[in-house]
Amino acid sequence: MKLTFETIELVPRHVFRTARTTSASSDSVIVRLEGDGFVGIGEAAPSRFYGETAETVTSFLEGMQPRIDHCAHEAELMAELTSRGGTGNPAARAALEIAAHDIIGKRFQRPVHQLFGLDPADAPDTVMSIGLDEPDVMLAKARDAAGFSTLKIKLDRDTDLEIVRDIKQTTGSKITVDANCAWPPVEAIEKIKVLAEIGVEFVEQPVAAKDIDGLRLVRRHAEVPVFADESCPTSNEIPLVADAVDGVVVKLMKCGGLVEAVRMARMARDRGLSTMIGCMLESSLAITAAAHIAPLMDWADLDSGLLLADDPFVGVGIDEGRMVLPTEPGLGVRSA
Numbered sequence: 649m650k651l652t653f654e655t656i657e658l659v660p661r662h663v664f665r666t667a668r669t670t671s672a673s674s675d676s677v678i679v680r681l682e683g684d685g686f687v688g689i690g691e692a693a694p695s696r697f698y699g700e701t702a703e704t705v706t707s708f709l710e711g712m713q714p715r716i717d718h719c720a721h722e723a724e725l726m727a728e729l730t731s732r733g734g735t736g737n738p739a740a741r742a743a744l745e746i747a748a749h750d751i752i753g754k755r756f757q758r759p760v761h762q763l764f765g766l767d768p769a770d771a772p773d774t775v776m777s778i779g780l781d782e783p784d785v786m787l788a789k790a791r792d793a794a795g796f797s798t799l800k801i802k803l804d805r806d807t808d809l810e811i812v813r814d815i816k817q818t819t820g821s822k823i824t825v826d827a828n829c830a831w832p833p834v835e836a837i838e839k840i841k842v843l844a845e846i847g848v849e850f851v852e853q854p855v856a857a858k859d860i861d862g863l864r865l866v867r868r869h870a871e872v873p874v875f876a877d878e879s880c881p882t883s884n885e886i887p888l889v890a891d892a893v894d895g896v897v898v899k900l901m902k903c904g905g906l907v908e909a910v911r912m913a914r915m916a917r918d919r920g921l922s923t924m925i926g927c928m929l930e931s932s933l934a935i936t937a938a939a940h941i942a943p944l945m946d947w948a949d950l951d952s953g954l955l956l957a958d959d960p961f962v963g964v965g966i967d968e969g970r971m972v973l974p975t976e977p978g979l980g981v982r983s984a
């Protein structure tokens with residue numbers, strides 16, 4: 649097989665700020681795999697938080713190149729990727745694995761969700777994320793997104809929780825909250841009391857990623873479900889967080905690809921946990937890959953294509969939150 653790749657810059661329409669990061673732009677590495685007359689594409693959206701940059705992705709891909717040259721077809725590449733285990737370079741591995749699934753789907757004339765036995769009708773609507781900003785700006789963005797049944801509000805340590813109440817009252821949408829590790833546990837308990845009274849659906853990652861005891865403590869006092877995101881990158885962490893949270897956020901870019909994401913979702917469900925499929929700042933290429941397995945999930949946060957000034961790909965359609973999965977073989981993604 650032949651592998652080529654290039655780094656592109658994704659620019660959000662508005663600077664996107666969370667408690668952890670501020671993104672005026674973000675690099676994605678787009679991969680193209682060719683073999684047996686089929687072409688597959690994939691995307692790595694590296695995150696420093698998980699130890700990756702565009703440079704680590706490209707050096708991983710350069711290292712894989714000789715092995716990919718020797719792969720006769722995508723099944724060999726999949727075996728190669730899984731034999732490398734689940735450690736390190738998750739976005740880089742996800743890019744190759746997404747491209748391999750694109751080829752498998754094209755070879756067998758099936759959209760990717762069918763390869764996993766999934767029915768698009770089961771996909772939840774995606775939430776729309778409201779990044780951190782001045783309260784009036786957050787409220788204006790929420791008003792613009794009022795067609796979405798659920799809005800996900802990013803919070804940090806300092807933001808007044810009244811913005812959550814204002815958005816809830818103004819839009820009437822369901823609300824989830826993501827603290828991106830920002831709150832000390834005791835403070836999280838107090839804040840979640842207020843958020844429960846406002847009527848939020850769940851709170852994502854209230855405390856530091858490594859603080860599983862903190863998560864457990866917060867959850868014991870919380871009257872709304874608590875989800876782990878940064879605390880749960882892969883299926884390896886599911887047993888560690890299973891008794892500390894009510895749900896987990898699954899992302900291709902932190903777990904390493906579709907197969908591992910499906911494994912995470914099934915393990916989580918077996919332990920009675922809810923699941924949300926989420927994303928980094930990604931184009932509609934990686935977002936569409938994630939959307940194909942969204943039917944397995946209780947919640948979806950796959951809005952990043954909508955946040956871009958100039959999305960280089962077209963794939964899953966999103967109509968006020970409802971996701972319309974492509975029906976073409978493979979990912980069903982093309983250049984915009």
Ligand SMILES: [Mg+2]
Nearest residue numbers: 826852853877
């Ligand atoms: Mg999150």
